Amino acid sequence: MIVAKSERLLRMIGGLGQALLSLLFWDTVFVVLYKVFHWTWLGSDSLPLGSFGTIIGIIVGFRNGSAYGRWWEARTLWGAIVNRSRTFARQVLTTLSSEQAAGSQEQAEVAAVQRELVLHQVAYVHVLRQQLRGLDPVPEFVRVLPQQDTSELARTKNLALSIETRMSAQLIAAHKRGWLDAWQWQAIDQSLASLMDSQGGLERIKNTPMPQQFDFFPRLFVQIYCLLLPVGMVSSLGWYTPLGSTLVGFMFLALEKIGRDLEDPFENCIHDVPMTAIATTIEINLRQMLGETELPAPAQPVDGILW
Template sequence: MILPGRAHVGHILRYVGRPLALLFAWDVAVTAFWYLAHPRWTAEFPALPITLLGSAIAVYLSFRNTTAYARWWEARTLWGAMVNASRTLAREALTLLPERAQAIPVVHRQIAYVHAMRLHLRRQVPWDELAGRLPADELERLKKVANVPNAIHSRTAELMAAVKPDPVLWPALSRTLSDISNAQGGMERIKNTPLPQQYATYPAIFTHGFCLLLPVSLVETLGLWTPLGSTVAGFLFLALLQIGNDMQNPFENLDDDVPMSTLTRAIEIDLRDMLGEPHELKPVQPDDGILL
């Protein structure tokens, strides 16, 4: 996640630098061609169609970006629910299970679960992260399942039920376990359901087509200033396009993602503090304005 107030020229150029450079080269080529071939032109390019096209594309991109941000915000909300449910599970295990010795493995398993969930969403191998957090025999079994965090969570529920908690208190524990499962299901829905193809392909086609036509419509008015004016206007559309592309997939381990590494580290710190365990864990710090 890019932190507010940390944008700088270098980041902006990396963000849309390549398409912007290509657009500038195209603007220069159109301007040069206009000055060289202008005497042979017999008709002027009408300005009204490009104005209407730009307005329509701006509305389309804004609508698409609103939809993409809704996905990102839902992903962040689900991780907020996971943080709360993890703390609740640890508190209930420590206070509702018959013995503290029975609660400690539950809390440790929840720490392993959130790390496995982060790696599961990023399509990364979890075994190095889980080594030492779970028994070796369980790790071998997990290597044979398709959904590692779900298997860890199911085993945690089995262990909690095996200690036979008070039947009056068990529904509270069960609701918390369900909250965790529901949050995971929502995250997997976002991960596995891309935006419709119309939102993914058409904005790029329309935006790039508009940028190609833009200097043609401006060159007779701006003359030698066409590369500057067209590139600045094109930058706005290219930036809007890229913002939507980044926000629509919040679990891809990119700069604009939900900061899952930060959240899982915070969960682990909180749960180990609740157990009273000494540790040297520190919150994840931003790197060049990026929080992972």
């Protein structure tokens, strides 16, 4: 996610640089042919550029709205993961308990299980963000839980899912040992189910791109429109044609690009939902609830981009 306020003009326009240069070149060639070589049949005032513009506006406007909807749904699902991770940790730390006297062996076991469950949740969010970006999730798991055996987990096709299943088994075991009553087990189980729902939603956005029609036709129409712009403008703007038609073309290209950038929010590019920052925030909150004092630093923007 772009957060730097400065330099953003350059960065924003930069993404369109190549297209703009091509457009400027085409416009210039066109006007030279028209004015120097007198190919006046090239210009036509009656091209229905207005109708074109309306249709493009409707389709691109709808596409941009849907793309923003996908991006914001992705962000909202990550927000739900933040909420549920905190609730899960709160529930584990306050409800899991032993009837034994303080200082007993079992009390120490309970504390160890609590710590392990919360750290599994920390690992889960980091693994999930790596999976969504198509990166290797195992190193993140090893960083958070270095003592765990990863040989089995690394073979699974959906590591995040396997972590949740393992946590679910640990909770059942705790319930069987009497550390959780049925009410408390159910409340925590619902938190896990809710985390799984959010994960499923994120995978749905990742695996189902916008229908290709909404991707393909807007771009095609904008390109045709840019090619036709000098035809409609050259007879009245003359030598100013490259300026005018590049300016108009720039607006259409920018409009089309805005939506395309947001369409896929987990592509490991600068327009991503800032999953690393969100996962780090969860890690800080959960480690603080565990009483740790050496916390990781919040994620900072790198070169104006928050990952």
